[in-house]
Amino acid sequence: MKPLNIIGAAMLLLVANTSNAQFLNKLKKKAEAAVTKAVTGGGLSAESSTEKPEDNASDGTPGNSTSPAAPAAQSTAAKYGTVLFTMEKGEYLVYGELSLAVKADGAHVKAVTRKDRQFYFYDNGQRQGPFTTPPVNLLDEGWKRDYEYQKTNADEYMSNGMSYLSAGNLVVDGKKYGPALVVNAMYHNTKIKKFYALVTRTENDKMGFYLVSNQGARKLPSIGMGLIVSADGESGGVIIPATQFNAKSEEDAYKFVVADDTYIVLANGKTNGPFKYVDGTRNSLDESGNYIQIGKSGPKEGVYVNGNLLIPFAEGSYGQGASFVNSNGTSAAWFERGNLQFTDGTFIRGKAVQPVLSKENGVSYINWITIEKGNVYHCKKEL
Amino acid sequence: MFITVKKSFSILSLLLIGQQSLANDYKQLFGNRYTRAEKTAAEVRPVIQKYAKAFGEDSDLMEAIIFPELIRYNALYDAIETGSLIGLYARFGYEYADFSIGLFQMKPTFALSIETEVMKHKQSRWVKLLGFDKISLADEPRSRLARVDRLENVEWQVKYLVAMLKCLKLKNSRLTLTAEDRVLFTASAYNCGWDKSATVIKSYISKKHYQPGYWEGEKYAFADVALYRYADKLKNQELRIRG
Numbered sequence: 001m002k003p004l005n006i007i008g009a010a011m012l013l014l015v016a017n018t019s020n021a022q023f024l025n026k027l028k029k030k031a032e033a034a035v036t037k038a039v040t041g042g043g044l045s046a047e048s049s050t051e052k053p054e055d056n057a058s059d060g061t062p063g064n065s066t067s068p069a070a071p072a073a074q075s076t077a078a079k080y081g082t083v084l085f086t087m088e089k090g091e092y093l094v095y096g097e098l099s100l101a102v103k104a105d106g107a108h109v110k111a112v113t114r115k116d117r118q119f120y121f122y123d124n125g126q127r128q129g130p131f132t133t134p135p136v137n138l139l140d141e142g143w144k145r146d147y148e149y150q151k152t153n154a155d156e157y158m159s160n161g162m163s164y165l166s167a168g169n170l171v172v173d174g175k176k177y178g179p180a181l182v183v184n185a186m187y188h189n190t191k192i193k194k195f196y197a198l199v200t201r202t203e204n205d206k207m208g209f210y211l212v213s214n215q216g217a218r219k220l221p222s223i224g225m226g227l228i229v230s231a232d233g234e235s236g237g238v239i240i241p242a243t244q245f246n247a248k249s250e251e252d253a254y255k256f257v258v259a260d261d262t263y264i265v266l267a268n269g270k271t272n273g274p275f276k277y278v279d280g281t282r283n284s285l286d287e288s289g290n291y292i293q294i295g296k297s298g299p300k301e302g303v304y305v306n307g308n309l310l311i312p313f314a315e316g317s318y319g320q321g322a323s324f325v326n327s328n329g330t331s332a333a334w335f336e337r338g339n340l341q342f343t344d345g346t347f348i349r350g351k352a353v354q355p356v357l358s359k360e361n362g363v364s365y366i367n368w369i370t371i372e373k374g375n376v377y378h379c380k381k382e383l
Numbered sequence: 384m385f386i387t388v389k390k391s392f393s394i395l396s397l398l399l400i401g402q403q404s405l406a407n408d409y410k411q412l413f414g415n416r417y418t419r420a421e422k423t424a425a426e427v428r429p430v431i432q433k434y435a436k437a438f439g440e441d442s443d444l445m446e447a448i449i450f451p452e453l454i455r456y457n458a459l460y461d462a463i464e465t466g467s468l469i470g471l472y473a474r475f476g477y478e479y480a481d482f483s484i485g486l487f488q489m490k491p492t493f494a495l496s497i498e499t500e501v502m503k504h505k506q507s508r509w510v511k512l513l514g515f516d517k518i519s520l521a522d523e524p525r526s527r528l529a530r531v532d533r534l535e536n537v538e539w540q541v542k543y544l545v546a547m548l549k550c551l552k553l554k555n556s557r558l559t560l561t562a563e564d565r566v567l568f569t570a571s572a573y574n575c576g577w578d579k580s581a582t583v584i585k586s587y588i589s590k591k592h593y594q595p596g597y598w599e600g601e602k603y604a605f606a607d608v609a610l611y612r613y614a615d616k617l618k619n620q621e622l623r624i625r626g
Contacts, residue, residue, distance in 0.1 A: 092478060092479060093471075093479065316528075320462060321462045321466060322462040322463055322466070335462065335463065335466055336462065336466055337466050337469040337470055337473070337528070337531075338466060338467065338469055338470015338471065338473060338474070339470070350470045350473055350474055350524065351470065351474070352467075352470060353467040353470060353471060354463055354464075354467050355463065356463075371471075371475075
C-alpha cells in the first residue's frame with residue numbers, strides 16, 4: 001500500500017468512527033410508523049381536486065391523435081357502460097405502486113377510494129366507510145401484486161417429471177398411467193387435479209412419444225417442442241413443428257426447420273394447425289384450446305388466434321398487453337396501456353381499466369371500468 | 384459539490400463502510416431476490432458505466448442506489464394492472480396514478496420533477512447531451528405517454544438517474560459528506576425525493592420503509608440496502624484485483 005493510501009485509510013478510519021457514532025444515534029431513533037404510502041402510492045402529496053381534461057377518445061377505427069379533442073357524439077362510457085357510482089370532488093381511486101385497488105369480474109366491480117385522507121369501499125356502487133386505512137382486505141383475494149418473482153399460472157405447476165416415475169410407470173396422485181421411460185415434461189395442478197405429461201416409452205426397441213393426461217394417453221408423431229397448458233389448466237397439449245408432425249422418415253421426425261409451421265396436439269383428442277410461424281414471445285393456449293400468438297415484429301404484428309390474424313396492432317401497441325378471445329376463437333380484444341382494440345375494429349383509446357373476460361349463456365363478454373367526469377362505469381361488450 | 388472522498392477504496396475502507404450494514408446481511412436476507420438483482424445489475428451495467436463516464440459520475444454509486452429497486456422489480460409485466468395505471472396516468476395525470484414502472488421503478492412524478500428542474504439549466508451542456516432539452520413538459524396525454532415510454536426504456540432511466548445526481552449536487556453544493564454518507568444520502572434522496580431538503584433526506588436514511596416483497600414482511604432502510612450493495616460490489620472488485 002502506498003504511503004498516501006495508508007494516510008487516506010487512516011483518515012477514513014477516523015471519519016468512519018465518527019459517522020458510526022452518528023449512525024448508531026440514528027438507529028436509536030424509532031422508525032417512523034408505517035405509512036399508508038405503500039397502499040396509496042406516491043400520490044398522497046397530490047391532493048389536488050382539479051380533474052384534468054379527459055382524452056376524449058372516439059370509438060371506431062384507430063386514430064393517431066392523443067390530444068384532447070372535441071367531445072365525441074357518444075362517449076365510450078355511455079355507449080358500453082352503466083354508472084356504478086360517482087366520486088365526489090377530490091375523491092380518487094386508491095392505487096398501490098403496482099396496482100389499482102379495484103377488482104372487476106363480470107358481475108362485480110369493487111373499488112377503494114380516498115378523499116381527505118379517509119377511505120371508502122364500493123361494491124357495485126354501494127359505499128361503505130369512511131375507513132382510516134384503505135380497506136383493501138374487502139377486495140377479492142389476489143388483487144394485490146407482489147414484487148415476488150411471478151410465474152405464469154401454467155409455469156407454476158410445471159414440475160420435475162422424473163419424480164412421477166415409479167417402477168417404470170407414470171404415477172400421478174397414486175394412480176398408474178402406463179409405462180414410461182422418461183417423463184420429458186410434466187404439468188400437475190393439484191388444485192384442480194389435472195395433469196399433462198409428455199412421456200417417452202420404449203416400443204419394440206424404438207422410442208414412442210405420448211401425451212398422457214387425466215383424459216388418457218395420446219400417441220404423438222414426434223416429441224415436439226414441449227407442453228403448452230392454459231392458465232387455468234383446463235386445456236393442454238403439445239406443440240409439434242409441421243416437419244416433425246408430417247414426418248415420413250425418422251430423420252424428419254427429429255429435423256428442426258427454422259420458423260416452421262406448428263401443430264397443437266391437444267389432450268382432448270383434437271389437433272389444431274398448421275399455424276404459420278409468428279415472431280412472438282408469448283404464445284399461449286386459452287381455456288377453450290385456442291392457440292394465441294402475439295406477433296411483435298414486421299408484417300405480423302398483432303393478435304393471431306388459431307393462425308388467423310384477428311387484431312392487427314394499432315399505433316401505440318407494442319405487444320406488451322393482454323388478449324381476450326371468445327370460445328370459438330373468432331373474435332378477440334387486445335388491451336394495452338388503457339387502449340382496447342377489437343376484432344370488429346372498435347377502438348377505445350386510453351379509457352379502459354382492468355378488463356376481464358366473462359361468459360353468459362356461452363357468450364363471451366369483455367368487461368372493463370372507465371371513469372368519466374368522476375363517474376365510475378362498468379362497461380361491457382360482446383366478443 | 385458535496386462529494387469530498389471519491390474513489391480509491393482500499394479493503395480497509397470497505398470494511399469500515401461495511402460496518403454500517405453489518406447488522407443486516409442483505410445478501411443472506413433477500414436470498415434469490417438479491418442474486419437475481421445482481422444478474423439484472425450486470426445486464427444494465429454497461430449502460431450505467433457509459434453514462435457515468437460521459438457525465439463524470441460514480442457508476443458504482445449509481446448502481447448501488449438503484450439496486451434495492453432491482454431487488455423488487457418483477458420481470459413479468461402485468462399488462463392489466465400496469466396498462467390500467469398507464470391509461471389513467473395518461474388521461475388524468477399523477478393524481479390518478481403515480482405508479483412505479485421500469486427496472487429502476489421510477490415514478491412519473493419523479494421524472495417530471497427532474498425534467499422541470501433540468502429546464503432551469505437547459506443551456507448546460509450536460510442537459511443537451513442527455514436530451515432533456517427536447518422533452519415536452521406540457522400537461523397533456525401525449526406528453527404523459529411519452530414520459531411513460533421513457534421510464535420503460537433502460538437508457539432513459541439511466542439518463543434520469545444521471546440528471547438526478549446532477550440536480551442533487553447543484554441543490555446541495557455546500558454539503559460535505561463522507562464516502563459512506565454520500566452513498567446513504569444519495570440513496571435516501573432517490574427513495575424519498577431528491578428535491579427535498581438535505582435535513583429531510585438525511586432523516587429518511589434510517590427510516591425503514593423498504594420491503595423487498597412489498598406487501599408483507601419486515602421493512603428495511605432503503606439507504607442501508609444501497610450502502611450494503613455499494614460495499615459488497617467494491618469488496619468483490621478489490622478481491623478480483625487482488626486475486
